[in-house]
Amino acid sequence: MKLVVAIIKPFKLDEVKEALRAVGVHGLTVTETQGFGRQRGHTEVYRGAEYQVDFVPKVKVEVVAEDDQVQGIVDAITKSARTGKIGDGKIFVLPAEQVIRIRTGEMGPDAV
Amino acid sequence: MIDTGDTAWLLASAALVMFMTPGLALFYGGLVRAKNVLGTIMQSFFALALVTVLWVLVGYSLAFGPDVAGVIGGLDFWGLRGVGADPSPVYATTVPHIGFSVYQMMFAIITPALITGAVAERMKFSGYVLFLGLWSLLVYAPVAHWVFADGWLGLSGVGALDFAGGTVVHINAGAAALAALLFLGRRRGHGRDAFVPHNVPMVITGAAILWFGWFGFNAGSALGASGLAASAFTVTQVAAAAAVLGWLIPEVIRHGKPTTIGAATGAVAGLVAITPAAGFVEPWAAIVIGLAAGFVCFLAVDTKARIGLDDSLDVVGVHLAGGIVGALLTGVLASTAVNELSGGATIGKQTIGVAVTLGFSFLATLLILKFVDFVVGLRVPEEDEITGLDLSQHAEVGYTLQDRGGSPVHTGPVPSPGPDHERVEADSEVRR
Numbered sequence: 001m002k003l004v005v006a007i008i009k010p011f012k013l014d015e016v017k018e019a020l021r022a023v024g025v026h027g028l029t030v031t032e033t034q035g036f037g038r039q040r041g042h043t044e045v046y047r048g049a050e051y052q053v054d055f056v057p058k059v060k061v062e063v064v065a066e067d068d069q070v071q072g073i074v075d076a077i078t079k080s081a082r083t084g085k086i087g088d089g090k091i092f093v094l095p096a097e098q099v100i101r102i103r104t105g106e107m108g109p110d111a112v
Numbered sequence: 113m114i115d116t117g118d119t120a121w122l123l124a125s126a127a128l129v130m131f132m133t134p135g136l137a138l139f140y141g142g143l144v145r146a147k148n149v150l151g152t153i154m155q156s157f158f159a160l161a162l163v164t165v166l167w168v169l170v171g172y173s174l175a176f177g178p179d180v181a182g183v184i185g186g187l188d189f190w191g192l193r194g195v196g197a198d199p200s201p202v203y204a205t206t207v208p209h210i211g212f213s214v215y216q217m218m219f220a221i222i223t224p225a226l227i228t229g230a231v232a233e234r235m236k237f238s239g240y241v242l243f244l245g246l247w248s249l250l251v252y253a254p255v256a257h258w259v260f261a262d263g264w265l266g267l268s269g270v271g272a273l274d275f276a277g278g279t280v281v282h283i284n285a286g287a288a289a290l291a292a293l294l295f296l297g298r299r300r301g302h303g304r305d306a307f308v309p310h311n312v313p314m315v316i317t318g319a320a321i322l323w324f325g326w327f328g329f330n331a332g333s334a335l336g337a338s339g340l341a342a343s344a345f346t347v348t349q350v351a352a353a354a355a356v357l358g359w360l361i362p363e364v365i366r367h368g369k370p371t372t373i374g375a376a377t378g379a380v381a382g383l384v385a386i387t388p389a390a391g392f393v394e395p396w397a398a399i400v401i402g403l404a405a406g407f408v409c410f411l412a413v414d415t416k417a418r419i420g421l422d423d424s425l426d427v428v429g430v431h432l433a434g435g436i437v438g439a440l441l442t443g444v445l446a447s448t449a450v451n452e453l454s455g456g457a458t459i460g461k462q463t464i465g466v467a468v469t470l471g472f473s474f475l476a477t478l479l480i481l482k483f484v485d486f487v488v489g490l491r492v493p494e495e496d497e498i499t500g501l502d503l504s505q506h507a508e509v510g511y512t513l514q515d516r517g518g519s520p521v522h523t524g525p526v527p528s529p530g531p532d533h534e535r536v537e538a539d540s541e542v543r544r
Binding site: 044045046047048049050051053 | 306308309363366367369371373374377410413414417426
């Protein structure tokens with residue numbers, strides 16, 4: 001099993017959600033987050049004083065999937081979250097050692 | 113003879129001016145960081161309390177009591193003795209004397225509150241309380257006496273024109289603000305960290321309340337429901353509007369975008385500048401004053417940042433700079449078509465009014481600051497400054513958007529948890 005973590009542009013969340021649903025994902029976690037990569041922040045002006053704001057608002061989407069689903073999920077996110085402009089985000093794929101459904105105690109792929 | 117219309121307008125104006133201080137609290141409160149919102153609001157709100165009581169006890173008498181050598185009012189009116197339903201023979205002669213005194217009280221309240229913006233986010237509350245009381249009696253009262261009463265600077269002396277308090281309120285507060293920010297020094301991290309306003313809609317709300325209240329401030333200063341009041345009301349609106357433009361135009365040229373804080377600050381700058389002129393100028397002149405105030409204050413605030421002064425909320429850049437613009441332009445633009453007193457206006461007299469107020473307020477404020485610093489201290493310790501004034505000075509926080517986990521601290525016998533506690537448990541039982 002793998003944990004797929006995607007950092008995307010907030011306005012792309014709906015498209016990503018629909019694309020994931022289309023490839024059979026039936027659960028995900030979404031977090032509002034912030035950070036920076038090559039796309040740096042922006043400038044704000046308060047009474048003539050300019051401030052550089054480093055962190056850009058992003059959305060983090062987390063999905064746990066079986067190994068053979070991962071490529072499909074990565075492709076779905078890449079396609080739906082892409083604008084072609086700087087700041088489209090990143091996808092990380094991590095090993096997930098165990099998954100447990102709290103309500104029933106099921107473990108492993110059954111719990112995904 | 114009491115005139116009911118005059119009395120009604122003056123009392124309504126007093127209420128309008130009173131509302132400016134909580135408006136100022138929101139204006140300043142929105143401009144600081146979230147951890148200082150209550151400390152900042154409290155400085156203004158507390159002025160409503162302390163200055164009211166002091167004004168009744170001796171403040172009104174020092175400012176408007178029978179003149180002593182042109183310098184200060186006598187103590188005849190202490191505790192508002194003899195200040196009652198009959199009009200004063202000297203001030204606002206168609207209105208109950210006590211109505212005039214309560215109207216003037218509102219000016220005495222907002223003036224020291226204005227100063228707090230210059231030293232926002234770093235002043236100890238105990239130090240502020242002592243400073244506020246001393247400044248109100250030792251700086252505000254004499255300057256009000258010189259200009260508004262029969263002291264030496266106003267119409268009974270030098271003859272500097274100040275319709276509603278350009279010198280008494282704005283230059284006075286602005287000069288004191290300059291002294292205070294030099295004495296207290298910069299905030300920790302100034303020039304390195306971003307000091308970004310935490311609630312811009314609150315700033316705009318506060319500015320709108322100030323604008324609204326200013327009609328009482330300026331049109332009320334006609335001391336009657338008269339044509340002069342209507343004229344002052346109109347030029348107040350016009351100058352505020354023109355100053356928004358006067359600020360936004362250079363802002364767009366310099367920074368590319370018009371900001372809401374810029375619009376709000378420009379409006380306040382225009383209101384400051386029209387204050388001394390309100391009863392003397394025509395609407396076209398108010399456009400000139402407003403445009404000039406917006407532009408000059410934009411430049412003043414811009415310069416401040418570059419010379420490394422931490423006038424946190426721009427009291428000097430708006431109230432002192434705008435006050436000077438207004439006082440001087442009053443000397444140039446005053447029209448006898450509006451007010452016969454305009455005939456005596458000269459830029460020389462206006463300059464004396466500005467210089468005397470500025471010099472006296474700056475020096476007297478420095479002395480008070482030195483004294484207060486010696487007695488109770490003026491600045492919060494480093495740890496308190498980092499924590500924020502809300503928690504360190506008032507044991508509160510402005511915003512609790514998340515449950516932070518907690519339980520009541522009982523100082524007496526511990527009560528058993530109430531029905532709410534049981535209901536929560538019952539609810540979770542159902543959900544399970």
